[in-house]
Amino acid sequence: MLTRRRFLHLTGASLAASLAASRVAFASAPTDNRFVFVFLRGGLDGLHALAPFADTDYQRLRPSLGLKADQVHSLDGYFGLHHGLGALMPLWQAGEMALIPAATTRYRDRSHFDGQNLLENGTGQPFGAGDGWLNRAIAGLNGGDQRLGLSLGPSVPLILQGQARVQAWSNEQLPDLDEDFLARLAIVYRGDPLFAMALGEATGAPEPDMGGASETGNFQIAAHAAADLLAQEHGPRIAVMELGGWDTHVNQGGRLTGLLGRLSAGLMTLHAGLGPEWSRTVVMVASEFGRTAAENGNAGTDHGTGGLALLAGGAVNGGRILGAWPGLSNRALFEERDVLAVNSYEGIFKAILTGHLGLDPAYAERVVFPGSTDLSPMDGLLRG
Amino acid sequence: MRTIASFIALNRFGLGAAPGEADAIGDDPRGWLSAQIQPSAPLPEALRGFRSSEAIINGILSARLESPEAQQRERRRAQEQDFDAEMLARASQMITTRAPLAERLVLFWSNHFTVSSARRQIAPAIPSFEREAIRPHVFGRFADMLLTVVQHPSMLVYLDNTYSIGPGSPAGLRHLQRNPTRTTLNENLAREVLELHTLGVHGGYTQADVIQFALALTGWTHGGVRRGDRPRHGGFQFIQRHHEPGDKTVLGQRYAEGGVDEGVQILNALARHPATAHHLATKLVRHFVADDPPEAAVEQIARVYLETDGDLGRVMQAVIDLDAAWADPLAKVKPHYDYVIAVHRAAGQGAPHRRDIVQPLRLLAHLPFTAPSPQGWGDRAADWIGPEALMIRLEWVNRFTSRLPGGVNPRAVMEQSIGAVARDVTQTWVYRAPSADAALTLLFGSPEFQRR
Numbered sequence: 001m002l003t004r005r006r007f008l009h010l011t012g013a014s015l016a017a018s019l020a021a022s023r024v025a026f027a028s029a030p031t032d033n034r035f036v037f038v039f040l041r042g043g044l045d046g047l048h049a050l051a052p053f054a055d056t057d058y059q060r061l062r063p064s065l066g067l068k069a070d071q072v073h074s075l076d077g078y079f080g081l082h083h084g085l086g087a088l089m090p091l092w093q094a095g096e097m098a099l100i101p102a103a104t105t106r107y108r109d110r111s112h113f114d115g116q117n118l119l120e121n122g123t124g125q126p127f128g129a130g131d132g133w134l135n136r137a138i139a140g141l142n143g144g145d146q147r148l149g150l151s152l153g154p155s156v157p158l159i160l161q162g163q164a165r166v167q168a169w170s171n172e173q174l175p176d177l178d179e180d181f182l183a184r185l186a187i188v189y190r191g192d193p194l195f196a197m198a199l200g201e202a203t204g205a206p207e208p209d210m211g212g213a214s215e216t217g218n219f220q221i222a223a224h225a226a227a228d229l230l231a232q233e234h235g236p237r238i239a240v241m242e243l244g245g246w247d248t249h250v251n252q253g254g255r256l257t258g259l260l261g262r263l264s265a266g267l268m269t270l271h272a273g274l275g276p277e278w279s280r281t282v283v284m285v286a287s288e289f290g291r292t293a294a295e296n297g298n299a300g301t302d303h304g305t306g307g308l309a310l311l312a313g314g315a316v317n318g319g320r321i322l323g324a325w326p327g328l329s330n331r332a333l334f335e336e337r338d339v340l341a342v343n344s345y346e347g348i349f350k351a352i353l354t355g356h357l358g359l360d361p362a363y364a365e366r367v368v369f370p371g372s373t374d375l376s377p378m379d380g381l382l383r384g
Numbered sequence: 385m386r387t388i389a390s391f392i393a394l395n396r397f398g399l400g401a402a403p404g405e406a407d408a409i410g411d412d413p414r415g416w417l418s419a420q421i422q423p424s425a426p427l428p429e430a431l432r433g434f435r436s437s438e439a440i441i442n443g444i445l446s447a448r449l450e451s452p453e454a455q456q457r458e459r460r461r462a463q464e465q466d467f468d469a470e471m472l473a474r475a476s477q478m479i480t481t482r483a484p485l486a487e488r489l490v491l492f493w494s495n496h497f498t499v500s501s502a503r504r505q506i507a508p509a510i511p512s513f514e515r516e517a518i519r520p521h522v523f524g525r526f527a528d529m530l531l532t533v534v535q536h537p538s539m540l541v542y543l544d545n546t547y548s549i550g551p552g553s554p555a556g557l558r559h560l561q562r563n564p565t566r567t568t569l570n571e572n573l574a575r576e577v578l579e580l581h582t583l584g585v586h587g588g589y590t591q592a593d594v595i596q597f598a599l600a601l602t603g604w605t606h607g608g609v610r611r612g613d614r615p616r617h618g619g620f621q622f623i624q625r626h627h628e629p630g631d632k633t634v635l636g637q638r639y640a641e642g643g644v645d646e647g648v649q650i651l652n653a654l655a656r657h658p659a660t661a662h663h664l665a666t667k668l669v670r671h672f673v674a675d676d677p678p679e680a681a682v683e684q685i686a687r688v689y690l691e692t693d694g695d696l697g698r699v700m701q702a703v704i705d706l707d708a709a710w711a712d713p714l715a716k717v718k719p720h721y722d723y724v725i726a727v728h729r730a731a732g733q734g735a736p737h738r739r740d741i742v743q744p745l746r747l748l749a750h751l752p753f754t755a756p757s758p759q760g761w762g763d764r765a766a767d768w769i770g771p772e773a774l775m776i777r778l779e780w781v782n783r784f785t786s787r788l789p790g791g792v793n794p795r796a797v798m799e800q801s802i803g804a805v806a807r808d809v810t811q812t813w814v815y816r817a818p819s820a821d822a823a824l825t826l827l828f829g830s831p832e833f834q835r836r
Contacts, residue, residue: 041756063563110575111585113759126585155749156770168772174747174779181822184813185778185829191807192831194717194769202771244756249544249572297559297568298547303575335591 029148029237030141031358033315034230034281036239036270037134039157040263041116042246044287045301046308047339048256050099050321053080057328061294065253065301075099079321084260087268091312095319096278098381100309102326103343104289106372108334110303112247115288119345120159124371131162133368137353138238139164140363147201150229150236152222160240165201167236169208169229171221206235215269219243223266227273230281238357241266246287249300267312279314282356282382286310286345292337293328306339309348315356317383344375351377389413391804392713395836396672397704398484400718400726401801405482417704420485421697423523427515430477434470437509437516441537441618444508445608449616462508467501470511471752476735479728489522489700490514491721492671497533497581498760499542501753506541509618510753513538523697526664526689527655534577534651535620537606543573543758550602550628569628574598576758582654584663589635596632600639600646603627655694661686667763668699673708674715675764681708713805714835717765720750720773722836727781727828730801731788744780748773769834778829785824794823802832 051067052058054077059066072080073089079101081088091097106124107115114126122133138149139162149166151157160166182203189196208228215221219241226239243263248255263285271278290307306326311318323343326332334340346369353359353368354377365373386406393413394401409416440462447458478487494514501507517536521529533539540546548570549556556568574597579585603626607617622644632639632646637653639646654660665685669677688702703709718726724744728736745751755761798806798814806814810830817823827833 110591111579112757113579114585151770151772153749153772155767155773161766168770170747170772170776174743174776174783177775177778177782180818181782181825184817185826188810188813188826188830190809194765195774195831195834198769198771198774200771202775247757249570250547294567296547296570297549297563298544298570300544302571 029146029234030143031237032280033356033358034237034239034274034277034313035352035357036226036230036241036281036283036313037159038263038267038283038285039116039119039159039240039242040246040285040287041112041242041244042248042287043112043115043289043291043303044246044307045248045252045256045291046101046103046287046306047290047293048252048301049082049085049260049308049310050075050101051080051082052078052101052325052328054078055328061328063295064299065295076321082256082260084257085264087261087264088312091267091271092319096312096314096316098311098316098318098320098322100311100323100343100348100378101321102306102339102341103286103309103323103345103348104305104307104341105345106375107289108305110289110305112288112303117158119286119288120157122346122349122369124369132157132159133349134159134238134240135162135164135166137357137359137364137368138166140359140367141357143237146234148237150226150239152226152239152241157240157242165197167201167206167229169222169225171218171225206232215265217262217265219262219266220269223269224273227270231274231277248291249296249302250298252300271312281313282315282352283312284309284348284352285312290339290341293333293339294337304338305334306341306343309343309345311348311381315383317380322380323378343378344372346372346375347378348381350375351379351381355382386799386803387411387413388713388804389710391802392710392836393417394484395718395726396709396713396716397488399478399481399487399722400729400836402480402482402729403732403796403800406800406803408482414704417485418701420483421523421700422483422486423697425483425486425523427519428477428481430473430480431470431515431519434473434512434515435466436618437512437536437538438618440466440509440512441506441606441608442616443618444505445616445618459504459508467508467511467753470515472736472738472741474511474514474752475725475728475741478725479736480734485700486519486522488722489696490519492668493518493522493529495755495760496667497529497539498755498758499538499753500755500757506538507753509538514753521696523700524695525655526660526694526696527652529696530577530581530655531648531651533581534573534601534647535604537608537618537620540573540605540620543576544570545573545601546605548573548598548602548604549626550599552630553602553628554625555623556602556626556628569595569598569602571595571598573604574601577651577654580758580760582663583657583659584666587657587659587663593634596634597650599628600632600634600650603644604647656690658686658690661689661694664699665689668703669706669708670763671716672703673706674712678708681706714832716836717768718834718836719761719763719768720745720748720777721752723768723777723834724780726801726833727784730797730828730833731784731792731824732797733788740784744776747776747780777834778825781828782821782825785821785828788821788824790820792820792824794820794827797824798827801827802830805832806830807832 074080105119107118117126121129123129147167151168208225229235291301291304326340354361390409390413448455517532549568575594603623607621665682669681692698
């Protein structure tokens with residue numbers, strides 16, 4: 001059963017003084033557009049989610065794992081969507097979903113840890129910065145006291161860590177603390193910025209209405225909460241959600257069917273929960289890297305390079321496969337094993353930040369993704 | 385003697401002070417720690433009587449011979465009687481021990497060599513993996529721990545080596561005939577040993593080294609893989625038929641064809657490698673000194689590691705001897721698990737109730753043996769303290785203190801646990817709290833208590 005986690009609304013006078021710095025001033029937000037980043041940690045096999053089922057190289061590389069025409073929803077006669085993502089087909093048909101194969105970050109090695117860190121810090125180097133690119137972008141949007149960023153889950157991921165204060169939400173089961181206690185604690189926390197800031201950010205934030213929620217599974221519950229908070233006028237605008245389990249070295253067929261089903265259920269929960277705001281939403285689903293083009297001997301795939309980006313939302317110029325596609329011939333593969341990453345996540349991120357959220361392009365180049373000027377914002381992602 | 389040094393010994397190097405423990409240390413906190421370096425200490429009483437990994441895994445594999453339902457039943461039974469029971473016994477041991485340094489190192493190395501229950505097949509045998517492969521070696525040689533870990537069935541399954549077959553081995557050639565495009569080699573274990581367990585990601589190895597090392601490790605599996613006439617068992621098994629023939633070259637060193645010895649020799653070389661020394665020293669100094677480890681301290685520890693051939697007892701003594709470890713008593717934040725243990729120790733109530741271990745750690749996504757990936761959990765303040773995590777800690781500790789018996793005196797608990805480092809403001813508000821429960825919640829919620 002779903003339990004309701006009540007966020008703390010702190011009011012009393014003593015508290016107002018002690019928490020002055022964390023009070024939310026409802027200035028108008030710099031943008032009314034919404035962005036949700038869904039991070040699939042572990043390395044999603046892009047060739048399994050969006051299968052080039054009509055490609056003979058694909059079937060040659062994947063004699064047992066390769067999806068056949070009757071196992072996919074064909075999108076253009078060449079690429080097909082894994083049946084686990086079938087729930088998303090209405091979005092595709094409405095022109096609200098685009099797919100970008102052969103895409104990844106600037107990372108070219110095969111460590112989850114480094115690959116995720118690079119994707120999140122935005123510098124092009126693992127551990128190149130101690131904060132996240134999305135947090136820097138939020139700082140650049142200058143939302144004043146309004147917390148534009150929202151993290152779903154018990155800990156804030158690196159991509160959202162940094163100077164800009166963000167809100168966090170997770171499905172929860174313990175009783176709330178009383179306001180008087182929190183006021184005292186806020187005084188004790190003065191002088192310890194780590195604790196003072198965390199407490200400040202946990203309090204005074206808007207709360208999602210989980211009353212009618214009927215979803216099961218953490219990802220869907222998080223999607224319900226994210227949609228409800230993002231739909232609020234003075235709520236956050238940018239959310240990060242995570243779904244793990246994609247490191248499918250072994251028996252990936254069954255595991256991915258379940259995971260892709262959960263992913264699509266969560267995305268459709270966002271779609272339903274955002275209501276009219278869906279029309280100004282971009283959701284991007286991405287993973288730290290793709291996987292090997294060939295299957296391994298264990299009906300799985302190993303760490304690779306080019307992966308997938310999935311975009312959904314009413315603001316997406318969808319119903320199409322975007323970006324270049326290098327194919328899977330031996331000569332086209334990166335290091336003779338991986339899909340060549342001809343499309344860059346940074347280019348997609350920049351298009352969303354500048355074209356959708358209104359971030360200054362010069363700031364995006366200089367501060368959010370330093371050293372990436374050769375990766376231009378991707379054209380044609382957004383509705384005109 | 386409640387001095388800052390005793391606070392550091394009990395918290396930075398321990399699991400938090402139990403009532404009376406600070407006084408028991410006396411005026412020699414470093415000596416108190418050094419005396420805990422006991423390379424051949426027996427297994428703690430609380431952890432005796434649990435089944436071996438071999439028995440657990442053998443039970444699950446044997447049930448599989450009967451039927452899928454029987455295997456399901458056996459796995460569920462093992463999850464309860466082996467995993468859950470030992471996880472709780474381990475928490476109990478950590479709450480009641482008076483030699484916490486070894487327990488801290490069990491936690492440290494268990495995280496370094498993460499095996500996670502994300503793989504259900506071996507999940508019930510992860511606490512036993514820690515007991516068999518980590519615990520005996522925390523003051524022994526790193527090379528011994530490494531070999532035991534890499535040959536342990538839990539690790540071999542977790543990082544997929546049971547599936548790895550040399551493409552030129554008899555079994556691999558048969559595969560190849562049937563499926564010309566499929567590779568039978570699985571690089572996962574080899575890659576993670578290089579990246580996470582030994583050299584570190586910048587340790588100077590290449591993709592070619594990963595493949596060569598993976599080839600050397602082909603055939604390393606457990607006794608349940610073999611079909612046919614041989615009896616199944618749950619321990620380490622080398623299968624020559626899966627092993628890639630020929631020499632292997634890793635980090636420029638050639639290893640002659642030698643079956644299982646190739647992997648053993650490579651692991652020994654990796655354990656002695658300067659990059660491994662630097663990688664392990666960095667992690668140890670980050671753990672016991674500061675989130676951003678001072679380079680001089682790292683170099684000092686790496687030097688001792690190399691000079692002693694990876695003697696972890698002497699390495700730990702060198703960490704204790706670092707002046708930097710005794711400079712700032714509140715530099716680090718306790719991870720969620722250590723925090724829950726420290727609250728129990730400070731409250732002085734002995735063995736824990738199951739819900740007080742499981743509930744907070746489940747909500748904080750930090751249940752033992754469930755790390756999200758082979759990297760294990762992070763070791764910086766930002767990994768532990770965010771808005772949501774902080775509120776869960778506070779809400780849990782609020783509930784925990786509300787269940788404590790009435791006789792627990794907040795002033796005494798404060799004095800014993802953080803007396804040496806408590807700021808005036810913390811003392812003031814603990815004294816002013818409207819009830820004993822509220823005072824204890826505020827004390828356990830204070831930065832001084834959550835740091836170390």
